[in-house]
Amino acid sequence: MTRLPARTAAARGSVASRLRSQIEAAEAEGAAREDMVLKLTHSDVSHLKxxxxxxxxxxxxxxxxxxxxxxxxxxxxxQASSLDPV
Incomplete structure (x- = not known):
């Protein structure tokens, strides 16, 4: 079994930039921000704060x-953060 190297926060971008991209993509598809829900891990909320x-x-x-x-x-x-465009 081959192990992939651990991804650092810098390698994957900030939590905020990742979530911003997801929100903007959902909005471009017609979802309204007031109807969306971000279901986040405790870690991702901590990073945002x-x-x-x-x-x-x-x-x-x-x-x-x-x-x-x-x-x-x-x-x-x-277990993993997600955006629900409801």
Whole structure:
């Protein structure tokens, strides 16, 4: 069995840039951001919260809900992060 080298965060890009691309692609296909849900791992949420390259307006916390670029985030309960365009 051949093992693939571990991918570093730099090699795969930031969590924010990956999610931004997914959101923009879904939006281009006709999905509205208010209808999308990001189901993220605890690790990906942590990376988003600590990403100093993000604008203050990219992440919001209101009424107990975290949003990235206007898309609601559900944290945990998944092994891999995903965007559900609902």
């Amino acid at each position: 600590r990403d100093s390259s993000l604008a203050v307006t990219d992440i919001s916390f209101a009424a107990g809900v975290m949003r990235f670029l206007g898309v609601r985030i559900e944290e945990g309960g998944v």
